[in-house]
Amino acid sequence: xxxxxxxxxxxxxxxxxxxxxxxxxxxxxxxxxxxxxxxxxxxxxxxxxxxxxxxxxxxxxxxxxxxxxxxxxxxxxxxxxxxxxxxxxxxxxxxxxxxxxxxxxxxxxxxxxxxxxxxxxxxxxxxxxxxxxxxxxxxxxxxxxxxxxxxxxxxxxxxxxxxxxxxxxxxxxxxxxxxxxxxxxxxxxxxxxxxxxxxxxxxxxxxxxxxxxxxxxxxxxxxxxxxxxxxxxxxxxxxxxxxxxxxxx
Numbered sequence: 001x002x003x004x005x006x007x008x009x010x011x012x013x014x015x016x017x018x019x020x021x022x023x024x025x026x027x028x029x030x031x032x033x034x035x036x037x038x039x040x041x042x043x044x045x046x047x048x049x050x051x052x053x054x055x056x057x058x059x060x061x062x063x064x065x066x067x068x069x070x071x072x073x074x075x076x077x078x079x080x081x082x083x084x085x086x087x088x089x090x091x092x093x094x095x096x097x098x099x100x101x102x103x104x105x106x107x108x109x110x111x112x113x114x115x116x117x118x119x120x121x122x123x124x125x126x127x128x129x130x131x132x133x134x135x136x137x138x139x140x141x142x143x144x145x146x147x148x149x150x151x152x153x154x155x156x157x158x159x160x161x162x163x164x165x166x167x168x169x170x171x172x173x174x175x176x177x178x179x180x181x182x183x184x185x186x187x188x189x190x191x192x193x194x195x196x197x198x199x200x201x202x203x204x205x206x207x208x209x210x211x212x213x214x215x216x217x218x219x220x221x222x223x224x225x226x227x228x229x230x231x232x233x234x235x236x237x238x239x240x241x242x243x244x245x246x247x248x249x
Contacts, residue, residue, distance in 0.1 A: 015099025053175020067145030124207025
């Protein structure tokens with residue numbers, strides 16, 4: 001077990017140290033929730049309608065772009081050294097995903113504290129539940145980012161794919177308009193979109209019962225979020241364990 005957990009824990013610590021040493025990332029980590037709350041949130045007459053989607057977006061991008069460090073590791077030769085070592089490849093996935101997920105989840109919690117003034121604006125919010133949800137959502141998105149970074153060797157290609165896939169998924173997750181306001185075919189897209197369930201789970205965690213009601217139950221939202229996290233970790237593990245690394249150009 002040491003041959004598995006030791007490299008995973010070292011990679012986990014490395015992700016946290018790398019984050020802390022990059023002052024621009026630390027500044028963005030701290031200021032992003034404030035900017036969202038003061039600038040973006042002020043444009044909504046009903047901030048409670050906006051907050052769940054903003055939280056999902058913050059965690060999503062923090063998680064996905066933390067996985068972009070895999071591209072740097074490949075260019076610097078660090079990834080080759082890790083893969084050539086006796087460490088199981090699954091430990092690489094676990095270590096890097098755990099580090100990126102923790103950073104993203106903490107940023108989500110920070111956003112909640114800022115946006116709700118320490119919980120005074122949302123007395124029904126459950127911070128422990130939200131922390132667990134943020135961690136599950138962050139694991140799913142970090143693993144997805146890992147998967148894309150493993151397949152795509154350039155930062156430009158990584159950004160292009162992220163914008164092509166995840167921005168539209170967020171836009172049709174209920175963050176901008178609710179299921180009740182969607183046209184028939186968009187409603188079906190929203191119902192098969194995992195990000196919709198992440199958005200709904202966060203809304204439940206906030207105790208944020210909007211006027212349209214909750215068309216998705218808390219249990220369904222939790223199950224989809226959990227299964228999405230598991231599926232993305234499994235997918236990343238399958239790709240990294242292939243005999244040869246195949247990258248898209």
